[in-house]
Amino acid sequence: MSKYSVINTHVHNVDGIAKVTGRATYTFDVKLPGMLYGKILRSPHPHAKILNIDYSSALELPGVIGVVTGKDTLGVKQGIWRRFQDLCDEQILPVDKVRYIGEPVAAVAAVSEEIAEQALDLIDVQYEVLPAVYEPLDAIKKEAPELHAGFERNINVTRHIEWGNVEEAFEEAEYVREDWFKCGGQAHMCMETRAAVSSYTPDGKLTVYHSSQSPYYMQGLLAGVLGLKEGNIRVISHYVGGGFGGKFELDGAIFCSAVLSMKLHRPVKIVFTREEDFIATKRRTPMSYYVRTGVKKDGTFCAREAKVFTNGGAYTGMGATALYLTGFFHSFPYRWKGYRYDGYRVYTNTLPSTSMRGFGAPQAMWCSEQQIEWITADLGLDPIEMRRKNAHYPGYEVPGQATIASCGIDQCFDVVQKWVKEKGKLPGNRAVGISAAGFMSGGIFNWFDTPYSFSSAVVTINYDGTVELYVGAQDIGQGSNTTLAIICAEALGVRVEDIKVHSGDTEHCPADLGAWGSRQTLMAGNAVKMAAEDAKKQLLEVAYAQSGFNIVYDLDIKNRWVHAIARPERGYDYAELVKKAIRGKDGQRIIGRGHYTPHGKGMISPAYSYMLQAVEVDIDKETGKIKLVDSLTAHDCGQPINRLGLIGQLEGAFSMAAGYGYLEYMPYEDGKLMNPNLVDYKVMRATEMPDVPVAEIDTYEPEGPYGAKEAGEGLTNPTAAAIGNAIFHALGVQMKECPIRPEMIVDALKEKEEKERK
Amino acid sequence: MEKQLLKLVVNGQEYVLYISPKSLLVEVIRDHIGLTGTKRGCDTVSCGACTVMIDDMAVKSCSILAVQAEGRHITTVEGLEKNGKLAPIQKAFLDHGSYQCGFCTAGMLISCEAFLKENFTPTKEGIREGIEGNICRCTGYNSIVRAVEAVAKGDYREEGT
Numbered sequence: 020m021s022k023y024s025v026i027n028t029h030v031h032n033v034d035g036i037a038k039v040t041g042r043a044t045y046t047f048d049v050k051l052p053g054m055l056y057g058k059i060l061r062s063p064h065p066h067a068k069i070l071n072i073d074y075s076s077a078l079e080l081p082g083v084i085g086v087v088t089g090k091d092t093l094g095v096k097q098g099i100w101r102r103f104q105d106l107c108d109e110q111i112l113p114v115d116k117v118r119y120i121g122e123p124v125a126a127v128a129a130v131s132e133e134i135a136e137q138a139l140d141l142i143d144v145q146y147e148v149l150p151a152v153y154e155p156l157d158a159i160k161k162e163a164p165e166l167h168a169g170f171e172r173n174i175n176v177t178r179h180i181e182w183g184n185v186e187e188a189f190e191e192a193e194y195v196r197e198d199w200f201k202c203g204g205q206a207h208m209c210m211e212t213r214a215a216v217s218s219y220t221p222d223g224k225l226t227v228y229h230s231s232q233s234p235y236y237m238q239g240l241l242a243g244v245l246g247l248k249e250g251n252i253r254v255i256s257h258y259v260g261g262g263f264g265g266k267f268e269l270d271g272a273i274f275c276s277a278v279l280s281m282k283l284h285r286p287v288k289i290v291f292t293r294e295e296d297f298i299a300t301k302r303r304t305p306m307s308y309y310v311r312t313g314v315k316k317d318g319t320f321c322a323r324e325a326k327v328f329t330n331g332g333a334y335t336g337m338g339a340t341a342l343y344l345t346g347f348f349h350s351f352p353y354r355w356k357g358y359r360y361d362g363y364r365v366y367t368n369t370l371p372s373t374s375m376r377g378f379g380a381p382q383a384m385w386c387s388e389q390q391i392e393w394i395t396a397d398l399g400l401d402p403i404e405m406r407r408k409n410a411h412y413p414g415y416e417v418p419g420q421a422t423i424a425s426c427g428i429d430q431c432f433d434v435v436q437k438w439v440k441e442k443g444k445l446p447g448n449r450a451v452g453i454s455a456a457g458f459m460s461g462g463i464f465n466w467f468d469t470p471y472s473f474s475s476a477v478v479t480i481n482y483d484g485t486v487e488l489y490v491g492a493q494d495i496g497q498g499s500n501t502t503l504a505i506i507c508a509e510a511l512g513v514r515v516e517d518i519k520v521h522s523g524d525t526e527h528c529p530a531d532l533g534a535w536g537s538r539q540t541l542m543a544g545n546a547v548k549m550a551a552e553d554a555k556k557q558l559l560e561v562a563y564a565q566s567g568f569n570i571v572y573d574l575d576i577k578n579r580w581v582h583a584i585a586r587p588e589r590g591y592d593y594a595e596l597v598k599k600a601i602r603g604k605d606g607q608r609i610i611g612r613g614h615y616t617p618h619g620k621g622m623i624s625p626a627y628s629y630m631l632q633a634v635e636v637d638i639d640k641e642t643g644k645i646k647l648v649d650s651l652t653a654h655d656c657g658q659p660i661n662r663l664g665l666i667g668q669l670e671g672a673f674s675m676a677a678g679y680g681y682l683e684y685m686p687y688e689d690g691k692l693m694n695p696n697l698v699d700y701k702v703m704r705a706t707e708m709p710d711v712p713v714a715e716i717d718t719y720e721p722e723g724p725y726g727a728k729e730a731g732e733g734l735t736n737p738t739a740a741a742i743g744n745a746i747f748h749a750l751g752v753q754m755k756e757c758p759i760r761p762e763m764i765v766d767a768l769k770e771k772e773e774k775e776r777k
Numbered sequence: 778m779e780k781q782l783l784k785l786v787v788n789g790q791e792y793v794l795y796i797s798p799k800s801l802l803v804e805v806i807r808d809h810i811g812l813t814g815t816k817r818g819c820d821t822v823s824c825g826a827c828t829v830m831i832d833d834m835a836v837k838s839c840s841i842l843a844v845q846a847e848g849r850h851i852t853t854v855e856g857l858e859k860n861g862k863l864a865p866i867q868k869a870f871l872d873h874g875s876y877q878c879g880f881c882t883a884g885m886l887i888s889c890e891a892f893l894k895e896n897f898t899p900t901k902e903g904i905r906e907g908i909e910g911n912i913c914r915c916t917g918y919n920s921i922v923r924a925v926e927a928v929a930k931g932d933y934r935e936e937g938t
Contacts, residue, residue, distance in 0.1 A: 031871045038879030039867040041814020041854035045880065048813040210818045210826060210880035210914050260816075260880030261914050293819040496878025496915050663874035670917035671877060697823035697912065705905040705918040 065690030118333035155365035182418035188322035188357030192313025211260020233533025297695035345379030388740035427655030452744025458733025459624030461538025475529035491531025510551035512576030537729030554611025643761030672734035680739030788856030825911030828884035835891035865933030877915030
């Protein structure tokens, strides 16, 4: 029997009823009395000076209430890396210059969306068009146009990671291979587009409903750009229609609606169209990767060197973090005697790039795991055994970067090896590709410069035993409210249905960095566990006081039953104890508090998940069309907490990661995205998904609540490379650019045939 | 264009509306009637978030004018529940975790419901084709397929009618 009564049991999502009955109210659905509708005028130019904006005709259109431009703002250059002034480079309504097609230039508020849209045509903007540059390798040239003053060769950020003696380690190698790879961008494509409703009132307070991954970040960032106190801004994000890394920076919807509301003293709602969401938010960072790897003939890894140029687009966003993480996870999950990474994030006149599920690691693994596969082929080694031989293990220290406490990658190899063997030889153009990966459980870095704990929670127990759990963690669909309710119920000794989770409101919830970097299960989970244990301790003090037991006996509450651990059959109802405890505290509700900030856990993260994925692919040689047939993922996320949520995270990550591998293409021409709609931009549909079973590997992470670590994001990392490796085994061609489009396969086959003919 | 009177039956309730004849059905359901369970996720009839049933057929409500639905029975997500009891497909979604952010869920539930009205013993592939018009960015669809299979198998009883 499990030692847990709630953890890893079948639990419905705590927001489930609201979501399956249509009761859940998203920012998209919010309607306030007197509310106006905003629309944003966007730059048609990739790079231009704004000379003049004349909106007098727009104001004459009946129904138009007001217009704002950069001149109505404080002109603050903001960024989420707010500790580093030079990386705060984005004015969401720029004052003098636009740097990508789609960048906001002005915003209109009117009594209807239709009128606001008409008014955009009446705004006359005079531009001085500047030369533009779109690719990082062009933008670093001496003669390239300058995007931001003071950034030589448009280099926005550089990152260097190194350990060991790289040159010596390469000398030890008996085989060295180098390759250039290209990794595409990807749209977050949340089903709910960016949306905000801002309401500024005469008392100087601003309330904002926002489709957000981190209400606390929004509060902090808005305070900075609007000149308000953080405490005078309330951000509400009760239900969020997806995030995936794209909704924790200021966006045009939240900023423009706030500026309009402050000018007009009316609530203003802005919802992006799908096209706006494609062209004017941010995207997964496109990267050009050079990888040089040296190994011994027996497959022992010696050294790796990587150079990466990322297409940063017009502004920094979360791209600086992605630049670091791609370099770090490019080493995963292997031990390198010498490792060196140099990353360059380059400004271009395109849509800014930022974090997206996997945070630089899917790109890193696309290159690393394919090159490793080719090395095994070159040397005639077994792909699984070579990976296993060089893999991380519990207790391994990534030099100067991280200490690995729990690591189940070795067991992952066993599970996948068996599955691949059972498949045997596959017919036709079918083959299995494998790919390994690891990921962090929350970031340790504090570029936001928060003075608060990274995660906080408050638990309040009512007289009838029901529990209010207040968290700053944000549920964006990944099910964090449910996971945290499970942890709370387990720690307190009650059931999930006793817990009411309060989240997504800065006014009532404690500060928390929010939903990004796979941080909430571990960090918010620890905070919740601490808060629940604090509350429980207050209850047990009363229980001890009246138990009459010998002092050596330990008391506990489990499944609403207060008892001595040694004599579980003798006990009484938890609700009874709550009543006594509240009476004993002069009628005060029981309140427990918890918090978590990582200390002494290295540079990156307190804990790491591990996984190995196998994907079976069938390719039509004539058309190059890829079909995913089957898959298996062996996965170490420590102790699973939310069983149903975990399966959902795995399956969802697979669909997004496979989309990155072979469907989701973002072609730009002269800075213009050519497919900003869901007809031409392909995401996975139900008919394209294979079965994606998961084998959970049993490990225990000492830093995680009940031994848990991240589960939702890391699984985005291996899939694209696994598809690439399957294609390699099926057809003998090496795909160096993702997403893999059918024409690339046809071309590669043609090239291969020509080579063979010679 | 001049506004006109329109009678619509939504979830068994008759509404008399005074609207522009160029209003889309989704706009009327959301903005005029105020049933906001139905969502919009695109402008190109691609995503299915706005799917409703007209009589027993799943229709993307951004693809037709409200006036085209006059005299027909429209069912939205709010109409699946009867007297506070969830429909089998809603219960199956809860049990199988067939939603995450929930933004596609209204349309997805309706597509599944309409599919099940016509397909009593569906195959997995059949279910996948049945919901191909609905994008879900979160779940990867497989949990939705499992929910539909479970309902077709009779795992859930109709209540509340």
